[in-house]
Amino acid sequence: MTDLDLRSLRLLPGDEKVVDKEIALLGFELGGQAYVPTPDRVTVALKVAQTVSGAVLHLRFAAHLTGPCVRCLAPAVLDLHIVAHEYQGSQPVPGDDLSTVYVEDDVLDLSQWAHDEVALALPEQILCKADCAGICPTCGKDRNLEPHTHEQSAPDLRWQALADLRDELTS
Ligand SMILES: [Zn+2]
Ligand SMILES: [Zn+2]
Known part of the structure; x- marks a missing residue:
């Protein structure tokens, strides 16, 4: 001190x-x-x-x-x-x-x-660069090194089920 x-x-x-x-x-x-x-x-x-x-x-x-x-x-x-x-x-x-x-x-x-x-x-968040893309929450890869997205199949299925229901109700 x-x-x-x-x-x-x-x-x-x-x-x-x-x-x-x-x-x-x-x-x-x-x-x-x-x-x-x-x-x-x-x-x-x-x-x-x-x-x-x-x-x-x-x-x-x-x-x-x-x-x-x-x-x-x-x-x-x-x-x-x-x-x-x-x-x-x-x-x-x-x-x-x-x-x-x-x-x-x-x-x-x-x-x-x-x-x-x-x-x-100190800033609220310390980043390696301002636009750091971070780690992918789905596969864990570094999105700075490998920019990518994932097909979101689960929500698509749900929407499809709703669409089917709507078709049934309106037909
Ligand atoms: Zn970073
Ligand atoms: Zn990923």
Whole structure:
């Protein structure tokens, strides 16, 4: 876990400072599948802008995740570019909901913040490509490699039975 003591920056109102920090990113689970950051260490750029009333925190980093495509299970990669902002009041009071949850006693929990931002940036479904055709539910073949459809014989038979009945009733 990577922390940053904001007091160590010694910022006065009007000052701002950019700090690069290397942090370890944990893996994520989505729909029962594991997505792993590769590399698992990323460098984040944190900009702290001090004002009279508090500090504005800007976080920026890129993350690269790999894991299975939810439709065909082929490897999928996800490139995320995270830009996030938080605010920390100088005199936080209990119940102060403007101030970030990632700062406690002037120490910023960079790892947790970065982890949460990646989680927020994850798409609902991770796909190998936007139009992945997926695995065929009928025969289990990868429809990206072998595009195909199946004759739907069962519904045809039912329709045929109805057609026969209609013919009987109307004749
Ligand atoms: Zn796929
Ligand atoms: Zn099939």
